[in-house]
Structures are given as structure tokens and as C-alpha cells.
Amino acid sequence: MAYAGTCLCGDVSFSFQFDPMMQFQCHCSVCQRKFGSSLNALAMPEDELTVEGPVRVFTTKGGSGQEMHYGNCAVCGTSIWNKPEVLGGMLYLPAGLLAGQIEFKPTVELWSGGRPSFMAQAPTIKASFTDNGTVERIQELLENLDQRDAG
Numbered sequence: 216m217a218y219a220g221t222c223l224c225g226d227v228s229f230s231f232q233f234d235p236m237m238q239f240q241c242h243c244s245v246c247q248r249k250f251g252s253s254l255n256a257l258a259m260p261e262d263e264l265t266v267e268g269p270v271r272v273f274t275t276k277g278g279s280g281q282e283m284h285y286g287n288c289a290v291c292g293t294s295i296w297n298k299p300e301v302l303g304g305m306l307y308l309p310a311g312l313l314a315g316q317i318e319f320k321p322t323v324e325l326w327s328g329g330r331p332s333f334m335a336q337a338p339t340i341k342a343s344f345t346d347n348g349t350v351e352r353i354q355e356l357l358e359n360l361d362q363r364d365a366g
């Protein structure tokens with residue numbers, strides 16, 4: 216199964232072949248500012264995503280305190296991906312980019328204390344971390360490799 220999408224203006228397009236390794240939410244204060252609310256994202260190895268078009272990269276410190284790189288369309292500013300230093304080789308894609316193709320069912324939430332008061336915990340959450348859950352998160356990613364085959 217292949218997935219594909221574009222930014223709002225259409226200058227940036229992307230595609231990937233495999234189901235995401237993990238679907239998760241991040242409620243940290245950096246995501247709240249960047250995305251207007253919590254980040255709903257699909258995680259995958261960065262070499263599985265093909266991107267074409269003008270992407271402008273912005274780097275800042277993420278909720279973990281390590282650098283987060285954001286790839287935005289250089290024309291319309293749509294967030295295409297973000298790459299965390301804390302998990303080298305991984306990439307997060309905002310779930311909304313795949314609306315209509317992948318039903319968002321997050322299994323992990325990070326920085327749970329930052330979840331906005333209007334937002335209930337998603338019923339599909341299996342692991343909730345009060346921080347970035349780095350070590351546990353990597354284990355979770357690896358365990359989820361099995362789920363890709365089923366999907």
C-alpha cells in the first residue's frame with residue numbers, strides 16, 4: 216500500500232510505501248506553539264519518505280531539550296515533517312496530511328501533562344508518558360514493527 220499527499224499549495228508532494236511504525240501525540244509546549252495544539256503524528260524511518268518540492272528547514276529545541284528540525288513548504292508554510300535529534304533516523308509526519316488515507320489512532324502520548332484541558336485522552340492510547348519517554352519510546356517503536364506486517 217502506498218500513501219501520498221501534498222502541502223496546501225501543492226508545491227511540495229510526498230509519498231511512502233509502508234504503514235507508519237507508530238501513531239502518537241505530543242502535548243509539549245513546543246508542539247503547542249508550532250502546530251496550534253498537540254501534535255498528531257505518524258512516525259517512520261526518514262529514508263522511507265520521498266519528498267519533492269521546496270522544503271525550508273527550521274531548527275529549534277524540542278520538548279526533550281534536544282534539537283528538532285521542521286521541514287515546511289517554502290511557499291505555503293505547511294508542516295511536512297519534523298525530525299528529532301533524540302531519535303536519529305526517525306521522522307514524524309503530521310497525521311492531518313494523510314487524512315482520508317490513514318485513520319489516526321494514536322497509541323502513544325508524550326508530555327501528557329501538557330494535554331489541553333479540553334482534550335480527553337484518546338481511547339486508543341496504550342502508553343502515556345509524562346515526558347518524552349525516550350528509551351521506552353524506542354522500545355515501543357520496535358514492538359510496533361510487528362504491527363506493520365499485520366496492517
Ligand SMILES: [Zn+2]
Nearest residue numbers: 222224288291
Ligand atoms: Zn506549499
Ligand SMILES: [Zn+2]
Nearest residue numbers: 241243246278
Ligand atoms: Zn512536542
